[in-house]
Amino acid sequence: MKRRELLRGAGLAAVATGLAACGAQPQAQGGAASTERFQWKMVTSWPTNFPGLGTGAAKLAEMITAATGGRLAVKVYGAGELVPAFEVFDAVGRGTAEMGHSAAYYWKGKAAAAPFFCAVPFGLNAQEMNGWLYEGGGLELWRELYARFGLVPFPAGNTGVQMAGWFRKPINGLADLQGLKMRIPGLGGEVMSRIGATPVNLPGAEIFSSLQSGAIDAAEWVGPYNDLAFGLHRAAKFCYYPGWQEPGPTLECMVNQAAWETLPKDLQDIVATCCRAVNEAMLAEFTARNQQALDVLVREHGVELRQLPDDVLLALRKASDKVLEEAAAADPLARKALESMRAFRAQAKAWHAVSEEAYYATRG
Numbered sequence: 001m002k003r004r005e006l007l008r009g010a011g012l013a014a015v016a017t018g019l020a021a022c023g024a025q026p027q028a029q030g031g032a033a034s035t036e037r038f039q040w041k042m043v044t045s046w047p048t049n050f051p052g053l054g055t056g057a058a059k060l061a062e063m064i065t066a067a068t069g070g071r072l073a074v075k076v077y078g079a080g081e082l083v084p085a086f087e088v089f090d091a092v093g094r095g096t097a098e099m100g101h102s103a104a105y106y107w108k109g110k111a112a113a114a115p116f117f118c119a120v121p122f123g124l125n126a127q128e129m130n131g132w133l134y135e136g137g138g139l140e141l142w143r144e145l146y147a148r149f150g151l152v153p154f155p156a157g158n159t160g161v162q163m164a165g166w167f168r169k170p171i172n173g174l175a176d177l178q179g180l181k182m183r184i185p186g187l188g189g190e191v192m193s194r195i196g197a198t199p200v201n202l203p204g205a206e207i208f209s210s211l212q213s214g215a216i217d218a219a220e221w222v223g224p225y226n227d228l229a230f231g232l233h234r235a236a237k238f239c240y241y242p243g244w245q246e247p248g249p250t251l252e253c254m255v256n257q258a259a260w261e262t263l264p265k266d267l268q269d270i271v272a273t274c275c276r277a278v279n280e281a282m283l284a285e286f287t288a289r290n291q292q293a294l295d296v297l298v299r300e301h302g303v304e305l306r307q308l309p310d311d312v313l314l315a316l317r318k319a320s321d322k323v324l325e326e327a328a329a330a331d332p333l334a335r336k337a338l339e340s341m342r343a344f345r346a347q348a349k350a351w352h353a354v355s356e357e358a359y360y361a362t363r364g
Contacts, residue, residue, distance in 0.1 A: 118249050118250055255271070
């Protein structure tokens with residue numbers, strides 16, 4: 001039985017333990033036991049051990065190392081320790097590090113289709129992203145794109161629907177967004193520019209100081225669990241929802257293609273299975289922690305939680321449609337990704353109408 005079939009859906013500890021047991025006598029292609037060892041570096045776009053994101057990367061490295069019995073040992077470097085947060089893609093592509101943990105929408109300037117494999121405004125939620133990537137052809141398109149850069153991508157985390165962001169002043173309508181400087185990456189940033197705001201792309205570690213100093217007027221990061229850890233409530237008191245820009249952001253583990261091809265098949269299987277386990281585990285963590293953190297923000301720190309006005313949401317949706325169409329028109333693979341995603345969304349929406357949505361309405 002293949003490891004990924006045996007361990008699909010298992011917890012982190014169970015996966016590591018099970019894979020280690022299964023790999024006690026790994027066989028090389030010729031039948032002899034493989035004893036070759038590999039030392040890999042993983043660079044990330046997150047501060048070291050930052051809750052959810054940084055710890056997710058650390059868990060992935062620990063699992064791979066444990067599950068392979070040390071045959072593939074992975075050492076993690078946080079943002080700025082080996083390379084800056086936004087240089088992970090290039091660093092892994094050129095082999096400075098064998099692995100990276102980041103978010104594909106950061107690479108919009110390198111490949112127009114990249115954001116489709118992380119987060120699309122008004123697009124797929126986490127459950128739908130997993131369905132599209134694993135079972136709907138999304139991962140095949142993602143790998144087709146990254147092959148151009150000498151990379152092999154894997155889904156390796158998801159936060160679930162995020163928040164719309166933190167604002168220093170209240171947003172009562174579209175006029176309040178004109179000229180507003182907001183930290184927001186990817187396609188969401190392009191959408192904000194269409195309705196009069198000025199998007200700024202900053203690594204997570206720079207958001208608080210920029211927001212506090214007034215260098216930016218607003219910022220989206222992730223959600224209550226991560227936002228509380230960064231202390232964003234100390235720089236802005238108005239927190240808005242829903243996270244139209246990142247409804248189901250998939251984080252990535254990217255592997256240098258040449259390094260990947262040096263691994264024996266059993267180690268490749270372990271890496272793939274550990275990525276899938278972390279992808280599921282991170283979503284569980286955010287689902288468990290976000291409301292707890294939101295309660296602290298509202299009850300203990302006086303954060304004002306507000307929904308974006310209807311006219312703002314309508315303008316954002318109209319602008320999103322235009323941005324997505326323009327991205328697809330400019331790049332054939334972006335077109336393939338958009339059409340594939342839209343077809344999957346229609347299928348998922350029809351099913352969820354009689355399953356998830358119907359259940360929520362009935363449960364109350």
